[in-house]
Structure formats: C-alpha cells, structure tokens
Amino acid sequence: MPSTPDPGPSRCLVGIADEPALAGVAATLVGVLPDHAFIALEGDLGAGKTTFVKAVAAAVGIDPAEVVSPTFGLIHIHDSPAAGGRPLRIVHADMYRLSGAAELHEIGWEDAIAGRFGKRIWTFVEWPSRIAAALPAERLDIALHIDSETARTLEFSSPAAAYRPVIAAFADRAPPIPPRSHA
Numbered sequence: 001m002p003s004t005p006d007p008g009p010s011r012c013l014v015g016i017a018d019e020p021a022l023a024g025v026a027a028t029l030v031g032v033l034p035d036h037a038f039i040a041l042e043g044d045l046g047a048g049k050t051t052f053v054k055a056v057a058a059a060v061g062i063d064p065a066e067v068v069s070p071t072f073g074l075i076h077i078h079d080s081p082a083a084g085g086r087p088l089r090i091v092h093a094d095m096y097r098l099s100g101a102a103e104l105h106e107i108g109w110e111d112a113i114a115g116r117f118g119k120r121i122w123t124f125v126e127w128p129s130r131i132a133a134a135l136p137a138e139r140l141d142i143a144l145h146i147d148s149e150t151a152r153t154l155e156f157s158s159p160a161a162a163y164r165p166v167i168a169a170f171a172d173r174a175p176p177i178p179p180r181s182h183a
C-alpha cells in the first residue's frame with residue numbers, strides 16, 4: 001500500500017518580542033499564503049490583530065497607515081499594486097459588533113470576499129467567533145496571545161491541507177508544542 005505523504009504540521013507557535021518583529025512574520029506569511037486565503041484572527045482587545053494586518057499590508061506594498069481597525073466600518077478593502085502582474089485584495093473585517101452570521105448579508109459580506117477578475121483575495125477577520133456558523137472550513141486560524149506589554153505569541157493552526165505549508169513555514173521558527181488537552 002503506498003504511503004500518504006505527511007501534509008505537515010497543523011499547529012505551531014511563534015513568539016515575537018515586539019511590533020517591529022511582525023515584519024518578518026508578515027514577510028513569511030505573504031510568501032506562502034494561497035491566492036485565496038481566509039485568516040481568522042482571535043485575540044483579546046489590544047492583542048494586535050489590526051497591527052498584524054498592517055504588517056501584512058506593508059509586506060505587499062499597501063501603505064500600513066491606510067489600514068485601520070474596521071470596528072465601525074466593519075469591512076475595509078485594500079488593493080495592492082499588481083505584484084507579479086496579479087493584483088491582490090486584502091479584505092479586513094471586524095465582526096465584534098455583529099451578533100451572528102445572519103447579519104453578514106446586511107453588511108455586504110458576499111460582495112467583499114467574492115473573487116473577481118483573477119484577483120487574489122486574502123480575507124482577515126477579527127472576532128471570527130461572532131460569525132462562527134459562516135466561517136469556511138478551509139481557513140487559517142491565528143490566535144494572538146499577549147505575553148507582555150510588547151511580546152506576543154502567535155498560534156497558527158488549521159486542519160485544512162491548503163494551509164499546512166503556511167504552518168510548516170513557521171514551524172521551523174519555533175520549538176515543537178505539545179498537543180492540546182481536551183479537558
């Protein structure tokens with residue numbers, strides 16, 4: 001019986017000392033994300049979810065000053081210059097003010113994340129638990145844990161095979177982590 005190749009890790013942790021260290025994480029992420037990616041960002045208030053999206057935007061040539069918290073606008077769209085001839089759209093959404101997935105239609109969610117005209121689309125969603133019923137199974141979850149005033153631990157996880165190369169790219173930067181207990 002032929003063996004199935006190991007798809008790679010499904011979870012890893014990456015520690016960062018401060019905000020400038022996010023540039024390296026963002027550069028790595030930009031190099032390995034699929035053309036159409038959905039990234040769910042979890043973390044307490046002030047954990048750095050929007051700061052993380054700013055770092056990714058900067059890594060693809062979008063002015064990070066244009067990336068602000070979408071708490072009141074709910075969805076912000078940022079288009080990057082066409083790198084390699086293929087434009088990239090970053091959809092940055094904050095679902096904190098929603099009470100459930102049923103409200104997504106009212107805010108134009110389907111139009112915002114629809115792939116059009118050959119554009120690559122990366123969707124970053126803050127407070128994804130608010131729309132849990134609408135989250136795609138094919139997604140990358142990134143939890144931002146506050147370690148100190150400046151330090152954070154980023155926990156990358158996904159059961160989806162499409163994101164295993166993303167997690168593998170970060171697994172080299174961190175020691176192995178034990179499996180979670182399901183108590």
